[in-house]
Amino acid sequence: xxxxAIRDDMLDVLYGEGGEAALRRVEAHQAGCADxxxxxxxxxxxxxxxxHWRLPEGLGARPAAAAPPRRLxxxxxxAAAVVLAATAALAFSGAELRYDAAGFSLRLGRxxxxxxxxxxxxxxxxxxxxxxAELASVRAPDDQxxxxxxxxxxxxxxxxxxxxxxxxxxxxxxxxETQRQYDLAxxxxxxxxLDGKAGxxxxxxxxxxxxLLQASQQK
Amino acid sequence: xxxxxxxxxxxxxxxxxPAFDQLVRxxxxxxxxxxxxxxxxxxxxxxxxxEAFLKAYRALGTFKxxxxxxxxxYQIAINATRDRLRRRRRRNDLSLDDVEERAETSLRDAGPxxxxxxxxxxxSRVVAAAMAALPEExxxxxxxxxxxxxxxxxxxxxxxxxxxxxxxxxxxxLGQLRVRLERQGIHGGAAVPVPSA
Numbered sequence: 001x002x003x004x005a006i007r008d009d010m011l012d013v014l015y016g017e018g019g020e021a022a023l024r025r026v027e028a029h030q031a032g033c034a035d036x037x038x039x040x041x042x043x044x045x046x047x048x049x050x051x052h053w054r055l056p057e058g059l060g061a062r063p064a065a066a067a068p069p070r071r072l073x074x075x076x077x078x079a080a081a082v083v084l085a086a087t088a089a090l091a092f093s094g095a096e097l098r099y100d101a102a103g104f105s106l107r108l109g110r111x112x113x114x115x116x117x118x119x120x121x122x123x124x125x126x127x128x129x130x131x132x133a134e135l136a137s138v139r140a141p142d143d144q145x146x147x148x149x150x151x152x153x154x155x156x157x158x159x160x161x162x163x164x165x166x167x168x169x170x171x172x173x174x175x176x177e178t179q180r181q182y183d184l185a186x187x188x189x190x191x192x193x194l195d196g197k198a199g200x201x202x203x204x205x206x207x208x209x210x211x212l213l214q215a216s217q218q219k
Numbered sequence: 220x221x222x223x224x225x226x227x228x229x230x231x232x233x234x235x236x237p238a239f240d241q242l243v244r245x246x247x248x249x250x251x252x253x254x255x256x257x258x259x260x261x262x263x264x265x266x267x268x269x270e271a272f273l274k275a276y277r278a279l280g281t282f283k284x285x286x287x288x289x290x291x292x293y294q295i296a297i298n299a300t301r302d303r304l305r306r307r308r309r310r311n312d313l314s315l316d317d318v319e320e321r322a323e324t325s326l327r328d329a330g331p332x333x334x335x336x337x338x339x340x341x342x343s344r345v346v347a348a349a350m351a352a353l354p355e356e357x358x359x360x361x362x363x364x365x366x367x368x369x370x371x372x373x374x375x376x377x378x379x380x381x382x383x384x385x386x387x388x389x390x391x392x393l394g395q396l397r398v399r400l401e402r403q404g405i406h407g408g409a410a411v412p413v414p415s416a
Contacts, residue, residue: 007386049396
């Protein structure tokens with residue numbers, strides 16, 4: 001296989017896309033071709049250099065970059081904290097909180113505290129209901145907000161286009177004015193030239209008449 | 220479980236408008252990144268990214284999932300970027316004054332020489348300059364491959380060209396970059412690891 005024919009496989013190997021078959025073909029070719037060995041090594045070094053080009057702060061990151069940490073809404077975080085505290089209290093009291101197909105259930109650890117724990121369970125259920133409501137509201141689609149965002153984007157885009165159109169108009173106006181001044185200057189130069197030519201002609205005629213007069217007087 | 224792009228597209232097409240928000244959040248940084256690397260200007264990248272998402276929003280209702288959403292979106296962004304660059308070039312062709320003004324500005328803003336940059340270890344700017352000097356078609360392929368991590372078939376789909384064309388442009392682009400970087404005396408940085416296939 002010649003060097004040109006192996007080029008595609010070499011690119012596959014360079015980017016780890018070709019699989020075992022491409023790798024074997026490239027290795028087999030390179031075993032007898034020092035130029036291609038050097039070429040692949042050189043392309044790897046170019047890739048190493050390219051990796052130094054970073055994006056400015058605040059702009060898109062490489063695909064492999066980690067996603068920024070997401071923060072819970074304050075209300076949701078508070079509700080989660082309450083649930084955690086309630087769970088800790090239950091555990092401390094010896095009760096057991098379970099979640100199965102039937103949903104959340106509470107098994108009380110000590111009978112003497114059953115009343116207090118029943119209250120705690122009721123509060124816990126209320127808090128869970130509040131938490132579910134909060135989660136539902138977070139997930140609820142906000143069509144209006146999206147429409148407003150899109151409308152704002154359209155508005156911004158139109159404003160930019162208007163601005164670009166105005167700028168183009170200004171440039172055209174400026175060019176037209178420059179052209180007009182240039183034409184005027186040419187016309188003026190042309191007139192001056194004609195004036196000059198007419199003047200020269202008159203001078204020559206006068207000179208000729210002078211010669212004729214002189215000649216006629218000499219006769 | 221996080222919905223896939225395709226699931227979000229179906230949701231949007233079924234009337235779930237906020238699904239588009241999720242797509243924007245997921246892709247905005249990558250789209251801005253690829254545009255920035257092509258045009259080399261932060262504000263313009265943000266502007267063009269917004270324009271691309273606006274076009275995507277208008278067209279997503281009729282998008283048929285024959286291509287990947289990501290390829291379709293990259294295609295919109297790259298086309299918007301090409302249009303902008305074409306308009307910029309046309310403007311430059313029209314007015315000699317503009318060209319002279321730009322030349323003066325670029326001379327004024329040229330900043331440190333390549334040697335200074337290397338000495339100050341600012342390889343990032345040297346590489347950016349070498350990339351900016353590549354022909355547009357090669358630059359697009361190198362950026363999609365090297366910085367966006369797209370596979371060869373994905374790049375072919377995005378640019379709507381045969382796979383062999385993608386590889387030819389990439390090979391030529393890398394070759395030109397090698398020459399330019401060598402000319403700056405910086406070729407020979409850390410080699411990337413050999414893939415284990």
